[in-house]
Structure formats: C-alpha cells, structure tokens
Amino acid sequence: MPKPVQNIIIAGAGGNVGLPILEECLKASLKVSVLTRPGSTSKFPDIVKVFTTDYSPASLALAFQGQDVVLSLLGLSAIGDQQYALIEAAVKAGVKRFFPSEFGLDTASAQVLAAVPPFRVRAELIDTIKAKQAAGSPMEYTAVVAGLFLDWGFFVGFLGLDVEQRTAELWDEGNVPFTATNLSVVARTVVKILTDAAAYEASRNAYIYTGSVTMTQTELLAATEKATDAKFAVTRIESQKLIAESSAKLAGGDFAAMLPLVQAVGFARFHGEALTDLRKYGLFNEKFGITDGSIEEMVATMLKHRFELPYVRYIAPTP
Template sequence: MASSKQIRNVTIVGANGTVGAPILSALLAAGHKTTVLTRPGSTKTFPSAVMVHVSDYSDENFISSSLMDQDVLILALAFTAYDAQVPLIKAAAKAGVPYIVPCEFGSDPTHPKLNAEIELMNVKAPYRKLIEDLGVSSWIGVVNNPWVEFSMRLGLYGIDMKRRIATFYDEGNTKANFTTLKRVGETLAALFSLPEDELAKHTNEFVYFNSFYASQRDFLASAMRATDTTEEDWTITNISTDKVLQDARGADPSARMMLLFALVFKEGYGGDYNSKVVDYEKLGLVGEELDAVMKSLTQELVA
C-alpha cells in the first residue's frame, strides 16, 4: 500500500455518464476535493460535497478560471464528443493543471495489430499529442478493455444471460483482461491518492486496469453458477475470429461494430495485457469476485 495518502483537487467532466458516475463516486469515497464541470441545461444533481461549475465546454476563459488550483482534470466524455476535449485541454494548460486523464477508457492504444484494425483507437492520439505539445500538463491514459457490466448487459462478450445463449470466439478459451466500471473509478481515485513521486511515474503513460483475467468460458461458468444452470440449459455455438476479421475488412457495418469485442478474445491483439496491470497492492485495493458481479447482473437481467 502507499505509505501516505494524498488528497488532490480533481475536476471531472462527464460526471453523470457511464464511466463518469462511478469515477465521481470513487473520488468522493477516497476523500478527494472534487469539482464537476457540467453544461448549461443539465438537470443532474450532485452530492453537497461536490463543487459544480456550469459552462459551455468551448468557453476556455471560464473553464480556465474554474480549473485554477486543480491538480487533475478527468475527461469522461462519450466517444461522440471527443472533440470537446480540445478547449478543455487548452483551458487546463492555461490554468496550469498538472495532470489530465483524456477520454480513453478502452482497449490498448499501444498495440500495433489492434490499432491497425480498429480505426477508433487512432482517433484518440491527437488529444494526447495536444497535451504534450502545450507543454504544461501531463496525461495519464486508462486501459481497461470493454467494461464488464456494460458489455454483459448487451451480450457483447458473446454471452446472453437472459436467453441463455453463448457464442464463443473460436473455442472460447483465450484469456483477456476485463474491468468493472466500479473498479475503473476506484483505481483512478487510488492512483491520484499516491504520493507525487509515485504518481509522477505514470506521466504521459498508459495505466492498465483490471478486475478479471478471464476467458469467455470463465464468464459462462460464472453465469451458470449465478443462474444455477448447466451447459445443457444453454445454446452454445462457435464463431471464427478470423471470419469476423475478414467480414469486418469487407466494411460490413455490423461486423465492424463487433470487431473490437472479437479481437479482445483473439490471441495476439492486445486483449491480454496481464503483464502490464497496475500494482493493486500498492494502490491498496483488494480483488473483486467475478461470481459476485455475475450474481448482481443475474438479478438485474434475469429476474
């Protein structure tokens, strides 16, 4: 565990979103002095401990004044709003914010084979470059692979809990790293609780988050325990990852959408980053239980 816990001033943009909400909760639980920047017209309310600034994201001067004395700016915007990061990053530089977490929260942008197949991976690079070019802030990127709860709800791991259908990529045995939304928030909050000399080791680098190192068969086994079923109760089929890759290269829109999830389970495409995972013992975070997560999802999806 960290020898001393540091409390930082953290501003988050997108605090009511899919990943932003659990990040906000974790920051507050860790004791960070947290500010939310939200757009005019938002009806979202926040805990009394949160300072709220309301502004259009393009108003660099106002945002810059709001970011004075902040240690961290976390950008948790949807992928459709990536360009909104530009004025926010510039405002952070004007305010002298030391750390920015840009919109990443996905698969490994450093993996060459994955980047060659997934165009969206390359879309993120200019925002990191902008931070570096401005020369004031440092970025810390988050790699977490597709979120567990989000993906399981939509059947994106190939496992449909409600209909009891499992579609394995190849044989379903390839292990990869997966992170819950809750763990994304907890890990970020713990990371920014590190002493400065420890946190500085992560500047302009990616940090690899993880809840579970698992295969599709591991997820199915957990789902069966949660639903008190056996393989006989499920319809199980297989699909070739090579076929998915071939179809995606043919520009079929639905195939391209599913390509990322197939490649997570294809050996050699960066889904397995287990050797790079952040030191959770140093962060003071205990492991999660896949069965507990699956049981919660079962109560939500199957009941």
C-alpha cells in the same frame, strides 16, 4: 501524508465510468467539481460544484481555475473535439495532470489502432499533450487501459453472454485470454493515483493497465452456468469473417461497426497475439493492493447485486 492533489474536475461524471469514479472521489474526501453540458440529464450530489459548459474556451477557463486534475470520462461520441478543447483549456489553466477518456483497449498498441482506426484519436491526444510538454507545458497525463469492463460488459451483453436468455456467443473456440476490469476497480485505481504519492508518481506520463481478471470467454461462460445452474445455448462467431465485414462497414462510415471490432480485439487473436491480455504489462491496481475475487466469486456477486449497480439504468429498468 498530504494527498498529491486536492482539486479535481470531472467531465462526464454522470456516465458509466463517471458515476463510480465520482463516488470514490467523494469517499476519499477529494474536492470534486463536474463539467456538464447545458440540457444534460446527468444528476450530481449537492456536495459537488457543477459547471455547465458548451466546451468553449471561456466556459472551460472558468471551470478549470484552481483545478489540479482534469478527469475526462466523456462517452465515445465525445472523445475527439471535446477532449482537444479540454486539453487546451487545462494547459492554459495550469492543471497538473490530465486523464484522457481511455478506460478500454490498449491504444498504445499499433496493432489495436490498426484494428479499430477511430481509436487513433486517442493516441493523437497523447501526442498533443507530449507536444505541449516539449513546448514547456508542465501538464502530465495518465492513460488508464482497463481492457473490457467486466460488470458493465457482463450485463449489457458485450462479453457475449445474455444472462436473461441463457445464450452465449463465443468467438471461434472462445479460448483467447482477455483482461477485464470491474468498474469499482477502475474507480479505486484512479482514486489511488489521486491520493497516494507513490501511485501518483508511478503513473506520471504513463499508460497504466488495470485488471480484475484475465480469462477466456469459455471460462466466463462456465462460471456463469455454474452460478445460474443453467446450460447456455452457444453460437459461434467466425472472427475473421466478422472482422472483415465490420472493417469494411466502418470504412464506409458505419460507426456502429466499431463495436464488434472492439470485441474482436478482446476475443480474437491478431497475428497470433491476444491483444487484450494485459498481464504482460504488470497490472497497476495489483501493484497497489487493489484486487478482486476469483471469476466464480465475481460472477456470483454480479448476479446477486446486479440491480444495485450504478450502471443498471442503462440495461434493466425493472428487477
């Protein structure tokens, strides 16, 4: 069966999400090019064609010639202006499908956008693509919602555990279910869409939802204590207090306050709802046969292979 698309260009291919997706695209023999900024420290294998861009229309027009798909995997500080520039250039170049830099919370949810207002730009980007479609553009979109990253979050501490210090911060009772996805599952799912006609069709103009596991913080802590044979010291976060403080700081311009709000959408309830329990949507990766192990198996694997993982450069330079 021919692949639904052949030529892929990735913006942000050297990042946390970019590296595993780039690797998986190459394994699938897709023809991959990357976009990178002048002076960037990102490094790419020789087989990859590299386009340096200042995100000007001219530089993007050159890079997007003949591309079927633009994968935007840009970091959080670049999800606004740079992505509008990518969309404009992609439509002009006749790109078939655009993947915006999502890969996190469910930004199709009004409640999530109310809790983390800077993510409104993500919904606005989708609206921009829809407006272009209404004006005749055939460019489609796929927005990948992955909940929280499991492996990345486990080691950078975003899931509330500090494996080195044997400490844990649990939000309230630590009993809110949230969906988390390993980066390998994110990468395999994206490549499935690019290489399998049914997956390509099923993700046309859609938000798709991925998950390796849905669990509570308490369940993750129990699995980690078992795997490390250690008892972690637990502190409790009062969710309502931290949400109120962080929302006020964010409104006052402190962008860093966004991160606890992202955690809150994972670990706290909003009007009684667990907003990052993505099972209700049906997990796209599972529908297409991409699964992971149990929590216990995944925690054991993460602890065993931690220094081989691509994102280790962000967290632990020496074993």
